[in-house]
Amino acid sequence: MKYTYLKCIKDGIRITDNYRAGQGIQIMKQKLVLKLVLLGDPGVGKTSLISQFVHAKFRNSYQLTVGLDISSKLIKLNDGRTVTLSINDIGGQARFAAIRHMFFKGAHLAMFVFDVTRAETLRNIVDPWHKELMEFCSQPDSTRSAIQTILVGNKTDLEDYRMVEDDEGEALAKKIGAQGYISASAKENLQVDEAFKRLAQSFFDQVRT
Ligand code: G3D
Numbered sequence: 001m002k003y004t005y006l007k008c009i010k011d012g013i014r015i016t017d018n019y020r021a022g023q024g025i026q027i028m029k030q031k032l033v034l035k036l037v038l039l040g041d042p043g044v045g046k047t048s049l050i051s052q053f054v055h056a057k058f059r060n061s062y063q064l065t066v067g068l069d070i071s072s073k074l075i076k077l078n079d080g081r082t083v084t085l086s087i088n089d090i091g092g093q094a095r096f097a098a099i100r101h102m103f104f105k106g107a108h109l110a111m112f113v114f115d116v117t118r119a120e121t122l123r124n125i126v127d128p129w130h131k132e133l134m135e136f137c138s139q140p141d142s143t144r145s146a147i148q149t150i151l152v153g154n155k156t157d158l159e160d161y162r163m164v165e166d167d168e169g170e171a172l173a174k175k176i177g178a179q180g181y182i183s184a185s186a187k188e189n190l191q192v193d194e195a196f197k198r199l200a201q202s203f204f205d206q207v208r209t
């Protein structure tokens with residue numbers, strides 16, 4: 001069995017074709033890869049959401065992400081189409097402008113995450129997180145101006161400590177032009193898949209319209 005691997009860039013989407021050549025038959029499988037970035041204050045649960053979504057695991061103790069962590073997951077959309085998400089976690093390096101630039105570059109999707117038990121993490125979505133992404137998108141060398149975004153309020157399992165209600169999350173999602181708001185718990189695996197899938201789906205809904 002012999003595989004060759006081709007890559008091309010089309011409309012900002014990385015398309016990877018796997019060919020299997022054998023006995024005159026060519027089997028071709030097309031794979032769409034969308035780059036997704038997670039933004040939000042330290043400690044809101046970005047790494048935990050990724051870990052739950054990609055590995056179905058929640059750990060109670062995480063080290064601060066060093067550098068850029070990239071993981072990927074193949075998902076199935078409503079129409080049966082499959083897409084690979086390349087999920088980028090910037091972690092503790094968010095303070096370095098050069099790294100943020102690399103992080104945003106070529107992104108199709110962004111997930112803004114705050115912690116429902118800390119109201120300041122919701123306020124920080126507007127400034128710095130959303131503001132900075134918009135500034136990046138308006139730069140002349142940015143590859144795209146319209147990134148699809150979603151807002152996620154994490155840690156809903158901590159009901160007794162909750163400071164942010166769903167209607168505030170929904171209002172903020174509208175204000176920043178996000179596709180929607182989802183409240184989730186990485187710990188209890190509530191609404192985690194939904195958040196990632198709804199965001200990926202919104203990319204195709206936007207392409208269609
Ligand atoms: P970050 O990547 O945004 O910095 P992490 O956040 O994923 O590292 O999570 C920060 C802390 O919040 C971790 O606890 C993690 O276990 C906890 N956490 C993440 N998601 C949830 C959740 O849904 N519910 C609850 N109760 N806790 C969550 P530590 O103790 O390591 O600081």
Ligand code: MG
Nearest residue numbers: 046047065091
């Ligand atoms: Mg992290």
